[in-house]
Amino acid sequence: MTPREQAAFKAGIEVAQQMALTAAVTLEVRDDARELRQQAAAAALQGFAAGLKIAFLEPPADQTRMRRVFEAISAQDGDSGTVECPECKGRLSWARDSFNGHLHGQCETDGCLRWMQ
């Protein structure tokens, strides 16, 4: 792709990501937002948006770094724990929300890795 085509592609991915997140928020504020079907749909849209970001918008170095973190986390049992931060070798705490399945992570080092998805 030419740089111009790459920019247009990236802009399209960002729009798709924003639309998915907007649709998820729309579901979350409905009167029936507590129903499992609405929660599942919102979670799927959030996962789709996160997947678009990881697959197309983040630089490859970040993808590799985050993939290593997710592999280390998935090798652990339970809904929370700590792994070695791939960035600074410090302690990175993680927790999975048992309600919506979101994975939160934060390195102990100020300004280092931190995410919620």
Ligand SMILES: [Zn+2]
């Ligand atoms: Zn770190």
